[in-house]
Structure formats: C-alpha cells, structure tokens
Amino acid sequence: MNRLFDKSIVLACCIAAAVGLAVDARLVAAFCLGVIATSLAEVAQGNRARRASETASYVYIIAAVFVPPFVPLAPLAFYDIARRVRREHAWVALGIGSVFAFALIADLRTDALTARTLLLTAILSVAATLLSLRTAQLEREQQRMRRTRDELQERALALEARNRDLADRQDYEVELATLAERARIAREIHDNVGHQLTRASLQTEALRVVHANEPRIAADFADVKRTVDEALQLVRASVHALNDNAVDLSVQLDCIVEGARSDGGPQVELEALAEHAPANVANCFAAVLREALSNAMRHAHAKTITVRCMEHPSFYQLIVTDDGADATPASSSNVAEGMGLASMRERVEALGGTFTAGPRVGAGGWRVFATVPKPQGDEDR
Structure with a gap:
C-alpha cells in the first residue's frame, strides 16, 4: 500500500512535468511503457520476475537517454531501481544516474525538451529515489516488528504451555502426596489398632473356652468377641478405603x-x-x-x-x-x-x-x- 501511494504521487508529478510537451506517438508510448514497467515491478513474484522488472527499469532509463519523450516518466524507473538495488550493485545504479544526468544536460542544450520539464524531471528523479529508499527502510522496520511480535507471541505460548504443565505437575505431586499420606495412615492403623484388636479377639476367645463350663460368663465373652470382631472388620474396611488409590x-x-x-x-x-x-x-x-x-x-x-x-x-x-x-x-x-x-x-x-x-x-x-x-x-x- 505504501508503494502504491508513493507511485501515485510520482506519476502525478511526472504528468505535471510533461505538461506543455507535444503529444505525439513517442510521448504516448513512453507513458504507456513507463506505467507498464512500474506496474510489473509491483506484481513480480520470485527472483526471476524481479530481475526482469529491474532490467526493464534500467532499459527504460537507457531509452530516455536516446529518446527525449521518455525523460518525464524516468522518475518512476528510478523509484523501482532504488527499491531493489543492492550495495554491491550500487555502482551500476550510480552509473545509470550519471548517464541520465548528462542526457538531461544534452537535451537542455539541444532544446529537445523545455528547461522546465528537464528541471522538474531532475528534481523529481532525486525525490523519487529518496522516497523509494525511505519506503524500503520503513518496510524493513515493519518486517522486523512483525518478526519481534511473532517471537514474543511464540514465547508467550511456550510460557503458557510451561505454566500449564507446571500446574498439572503440581496437581500430580499433590495427589501423590495425598495418596502417600493415606497409605501411611492405613499402615499405622493396620499395624497398631488392627493388631491390638486381633489380640483382644484371640484373648476373648481363649477366655470363653476357659469358662466354657460357665454358660453365662462364656456368653458374655462371646458377646465381647463379636463386638471386637465387628470393630476389627470396620478397621479393615477403613484401612482398605484409605489404601485404595483407584x-x-x-x-x-x-x-x-x-x-x-x-x-x-x-x-x-x-x-x-x-x-x-x-x-x-x-x-x-x-x-x-x-x-x-x-x-x-x-x-x-x-x-x-x-x-x-x-x-x-x-x-x-x-x-x-x-x-x-x-x-x-x-x-x-x-x-x-x-x-x-x-x-x-x-x-x-x-x-x-x-x-x-x-x-x-x-x-x-x-x-x-x-x-x-x-x-x-x-x-x-
């Protein structure tokens, strides 16, 4: 969107610079070819297509050196050249710019174009180059900000997953600690209370046998044994309930x-x-x-x-x-x-x-x- 807005402004200025020139086939061809070349630069996808569009921009500048009607639309080509020029190839762009500047001087001396058109074209070419470089820097900054945003989002998601995992692990450890404590209580009850009740049951049974000739006393000991056995069953049930980890x-x-x-x-x-x-x-x-x-x-x-x-x-x-x-x-x-x-x-x-x-x-x-x-x-x- 930034490039489209920039090129709209540059194209309007180029048309303003061409005002006053005789409208002939060469000027119309220059206008059409300039618009086509700058449009291809926007839709080009892939390295091969981009190199082709860059070559088209260079060809347009060379054509402007020899065909004066191509001069007013040259700032569009300079905009596309500055957009994709690399540091190692900067000398090529500088050479093309120098040749174009000499061509403007030659056109001025031969009165091929008006002084107004040549001056506006020179100023507009410099402005278009600077505008293209500024927009390229802005796009790089936007890309960097998007990468930073994506990295922060990835880190936030990773941190959220880590926190969720830590919470699950904490719940798991609490559950294990609870089960371990229940097992310890169950062992304590089984080893202490359970053994004591078993001992009391055996002693009661022994006393009932000893007093078998005394029915009333034997019946009392039998009642006590039943009570102790019931208590022992309740303790065993409680132990199993505490120790059940299913x-x-x-x-x-x-x-x-x-x-x-x-x-x-x-x-x-x-x-x-x-x-x-x-x-x-x-x-x-x-x-x-x-x-x-x-x-x-x-x-x-x-x-x-x-x-x-x-x-x-x-x-x-x-x-x-x-x-x-x-x-x-x-x-x-x-x-x-x-x-x-x-x-x-x-x-x-x-x-x-x-x-x-x-x-x-x-x-x-x-x-x-x-x-x-x-x-x-x-x-x-």
Whole structure:
C-alpha cells in the first residue's frame, strides 16, 4: 500500500512535468511503457520476475537517454531501481544516474525538451529515489516488528504451555502426596489398632473356652468377641478405603471433555470403556487429554475431536483424533517436537508406557496414541 501511494504521487508529478510537451506517438508510448514497467515491478513474484522488472527499469532509463519523450516518466524507473538495488550493485545504479544526468544536460542544450520539464524531471528523479529508499527502510522496520511480535507471541505460548504443565505437575505431586499420606495412615492403623484388636479377639476367645463350663460368663465373652470382631472388620474396611488409590477414569475424562465443549467450538465425542484405574494412570491420561484437546482446538483448528479410552487385559489405552490441519500442534519454535508433545511423552513413558503423535495415515487430521501397562497383579482385576 505504501508503494502504491508513493507511485501515485510520482506519476502525478511526472504528468505535471510533461505538461506543455507535444503529444505525439513517442510521448504516448513512453507513458504507456513507463506505467507498464512500474506496474510489473509491483506484481513480480520470485527472483526471476524481479530481475526482469529491474532490467526493464534500467532499459527504460537507457531509452530516455536516446529518446527525449521518455525523460518525464524516468522518475518512476528510478523509484523501482532504488527499491531493489543492492550495495554491491550500487555502482551500476550510480552509473545509470550519471548517464541520465548528462542526457538531461544534452537535451537542455539541444532544446529537445523545455528547461522546465528537464528541471522538474531532475528534481523529481532525486525525490523519487529518496522516497523509494525511505519506503524500503520503513518496510524493513515493519518486517522486523512483525518478526519481534511473532517471537514474543511464540514465547508467550511456550510460557503458557510451561505454566500449564507446571500446574498439572503440581496437581500430580499433590495427589501423590495425598495418596502417600493415606497409605501411611492405613499402615499405622493396620499395624497398631488392627493388631491390638486381633489380640483382644484371640484373648476373648481363649477366655470363653476357659469358662466354657460357665454358660453365662462364656456368653458374655462371646458377646465381647463379636463386638471386637465387628470393630476389627470396620478397621479393615477403613484401612482398605484409605489404601485404595483407584479412581473412576471415565468420570474424570468426561469432566475434561465437558469443560472443553463450547458453543461454536469443535464437536468432542468421548467413548470411555475404562472405569477404575490407578491414580497415576488416571492423572497421566487426564493431562494427556487436556493437552491434546488444547492443541487440536488452538493449533489444528479441528471441527471434530474423538476421544477413546479403553481398558485391556494388560494395559490402558487413550486415543485422541481430530480432523484439523496436519501440522505439529506445538510452538513453531520447536520444529522437532513441541513442548506439549514432549510433556505428554514424558508423562506416559514415566509409567512405562508408549506414546506416539502425528498425522493420521490415509486421512486428514492428527492422532495422539498413548498406552500404559497395568501393574503386575492387576491384569485379572
């Protein structure tokens, strides 16, 4: 847009400089060729096309040296030359400018053009060159600012992902600490209270046997034994409840999916064929699902996301697929593997599982696949 505005001003000034000249075929041809050359410079894409447009600008200046009617439109060519000139080729542009200046002097002496036209053309050529250099510097600054903005945005996204991962890890550590404390309390109750109640039950049974010839006393000891046994059963139930570290995996995944659903967002379908799973497996799958949903919605722009969680005889399995773009859903600064994918891989492999993520074979979209083996002794649960 800046270039178009600049060239509109330069073209208007060139037309003003040409006012008063005789309108003939050469002047019309000069005007048409100048406009075509400067237009090609704007639409040229690729190195070859740009070199061709640059060559056309040089040719136009050379034509202006020999054909005076080409002189008033020469500032447009100087604008395009200054736009793409390199430092190592600056001497070429300076040489062309010097030749053009001598041509203006020659035209002035031969009265080929009016002094007004030649003076305006000289001033306008210098102004167009400076304007082109200024616009080029402005474009470089805008490019630099865009790169800086993109880098800051990438860093912000990476920091956000890192903070989310740290929060998940903190929740995971709190859960582990809670389970460890519950296990410690369960051991304390089992080793102390449980053993004492078992001892009291055995002693009561022994006293009942000793007083078997005394029915009333034996009946009292039998009542005491039943009470102690009931208390022992309650203690054992409490110990098992405290030591039970299994959670309802399907409910936990359903809560995450419900939280991800929103009006206008992607359609998320959940198929959970696993109920109870160890807390570390449930926390791992929950973190993987949250990250996979976030990547699918934010990076892949998916419209449909399918989540499948299954319990097999020897392992748990989580599969998340979407129909979004086939690109790594991660920060673009990490080409090999994004921070989110690395975090998911670390969580799964820490439990001895396997993790893969990549484009779906034979179909569009992305696929996240994670399996975690069951602990020994849990296969037949």
